[in-house]
Amino acid sequence: MNIEKSIELFSRAQQSIPGGVNSPVRAFKSVGGTPLFISKAKGAYLYDADGNKYIDYIASWGPMILGHAHEEVVKAIQQQALHSTSYGAPTELEIEMAELIKSMAPNVDLIRMVSSGTEACMSALRLARGFTGKNKFIKFEGCYHGHADAFLVKAGSGLATLNIQTVPGVTAGVANDTLTCAYNDLAAVEKLLAENKNQIAAIIVEPVAGNMGCIMPQPGFMEGLRKICDEENIVFIFDEVMTGFRLSTGGAQQKLNVNADLVTYGKVIGGGMPVGAFGGKKEIMQHIAPLGNVYQAGTLSGNPIAMIAGYTTLKILKENPSIYKELEEKTAYLRNNLHRVFLESKIPFVINQFGSMISVHFSDHAVTDFASASSANNDLFKKYFHAMLSRGVYLPPSAFESWFLNNALTKKDIDYTIEATEESLKEIAG
Numbered sequence: 274m275n276i277e278k279s280i281e282l283f284s285r286a287q288q289s290i291p292g293g294v295n296s297p298v299r300a301f302k303s304v305g306g307t308p309l310f311i312s313k314a315k316g317a318y319l320y321d322a323d324g325n326k327y328i329d330y331i332a333s334w335g336p337m338i339l340g341h342a343h344e345e346v347v348k349a350i351q352q353q354a355l356h357s358t359s360y361g362a363p364t365e366l367e368i369e370m371a372e373l374i375k376s377m378a379p380n381v382d383l384i385r386m387v388s389s390g391t392e393a394c395m396s397a398l399r400l401a402r403g404f405t406g407k408n409k410f411i412k413f414e415g416c417y418h419g420h421a422d423a424f425l426v427k428a429g430s431g432l433a434t435l436n437i438q439t440v441p442g443v444t445a446g447v448a449n450d451t452l453t454c455a456y457n458d459l460a461a462v463e464k465l466l467a468e469n470k471n472q473i474a475a476i477i478v479e480p481v482a483g484n485m486g487c488i489m490p491q492p493g494f495m496e497g498l499r500k501i502c503d504e505e506n507i508v509f510i511f512d513e514v515m516t517g518f519r520l521s522t523g524g525a526q527q528k529l530n531v532n533a534d535l536v537t538y539g540k541v542i543g544g545g546m547p548v549g550a551f552g553g554k555k556e557i558m559q560h561i562a563p564l565g566n567v568y569q570a571g572t573l574s575g576n577p578i579a580m581i582a583g584y585t586t587l588k589i590l591k592e593n594p595s596i597y598k599e600l601e602e603k604t605a606y607l608r609n610n611l612h613r614v615f616l617e618s619k620i621p622f623v624i625n626q627f628g629s630m631i632s633v634h635f636s637d638h639a640v641t642d643f644a645s646a647s648s649a650n651n652d653l654f655k656k657y658f659h660a661m662l663s664r665g666v667y668l669p670p671s672a673f674e675s676w677f678l679n680n681a682l683t684k685k686d687i688d689y690t691i692e693a694t695e696e697s698l699k700e701i702a703g
């Protein structure tokens with residue numbers, strides 16, 4: 274495969290962009306080699322600057338659930354752009370977006386739009402603190418909630434990929450209010466509670482974790498957290514930036530049948546445009562400015578282009594819930610067949626799958642938290658990643674990332690992916 278242009282572009286990019294990329298995981302640091310520069314995408318396929326075609330299992334890290342350049346979404350953006358790209362004043366479109374989200378997502382009385390998942394989580398945490406008058410919060414090792422200071426403690430994929438333990442620039446004062454424990458470990462949460470009685474404002478969790486590979490909540494874990502939050506007057510925040518509108522129309526709340534107090538969204542909610550949102554119960558959300566004193570704002574929040582892209586995407590999902598069933602069937606088919614070819618290869622593996630999220634860990638024991646995800650064989654992942662890429666299958670360039678299926682993927686694409694895996698595993702083993 275010729276990637277001459279990507280090599281040239283990467284070297285040029287590094288002259289003016291730190292590390293040549295605008296988000297670290299794109300740099301291929303943990304898998305090595307040259308990141309591919311993408312020139313276009315359509316449906317389930319990415320095309321790089323050299324004209325190579327790839328089956329895309331990243332979907333822009335989730336948003337492109339309908340596939341790239343979906344006709345309706347593109348058309349809606351084009352039409353909106355003719356009426357200007359931003360006003361800095363309210364629009365009816367924002368009401369329609371909020372109403373649509375409320376009609377899909379459980380436990381959302383009020384919702385505020387922002388421009389990224391990072392902003393959504395940062396604002397939800399501030400709100401939880403403002404609402405409860407408490408400072409500390411609990412997050413789980415390996416969960417990522419964006420790059421706001423408070424969350425950059427044991428924060429999963431991006432940092433794990435680069436092996437960054439502590440982040441320079443995050444003060445001890447900030448980090449000290451962030452309590453962490455292992456995902457799926459309810460006893461550890463109880464211990465933190467006992468040690469920090471009446472000091473914890475919030476528990477924030479990825480209801481299905483996607484930033485240490487795909488990791489499912491074990492039975493009772495989410496329910497246990499819900500119960501603790503009720504008993505201790507703690508705001509329970511579901512970070513649904515990854516799972517929202519991906520696992521079902523009502524996201525993980527609906528899929529797991531657990532209610533959150535605040536929910537954060539991103540990725541799918543913007544249909545490929547920079548959008549995030551946080552919402553939840555009125556009694557909490559009414560503390561946000563201008564209703565309350567917890568300040569939060571954004572020049573481009575609710576931007577009309579971003580709103581129409583998100584609105585059109587969500588509307589398609591709402592009106593065609595069969596998409597979720599199809600996605601799940603495709604992903605289960607992929608899982609079952611990957612399972613078969615991995616077994617044949619005799620290479621140790623764990624495949625975790627939930628809805629349209631799936632990941633492969635090169636490990637011989639169950640992967641249920643960050644520690645078990647980290648102990649997998651990254652060398653094998655690297656080899657697998659490159660063997661797949663050279664066969665035209667674009668997987669996330671990190672063992673700590675979930676793959677995201679998009680609905681433009683055909684059975685033929687998935688069959689090709691399975692065959693490519695079979696060949697790749699032979700190459701690795703040989």
Ligand SMILES: *Cc1c(COP(=O)(O)O)cnc(C)c1O
Binds near residue numbers: 419479483549
């Ligand atoms: C991607 C992600 C974020 C951050 O969203 P950005 O839009 O990249 O700022 C937060 N939480 C989770 C669970 C994510 O997957």
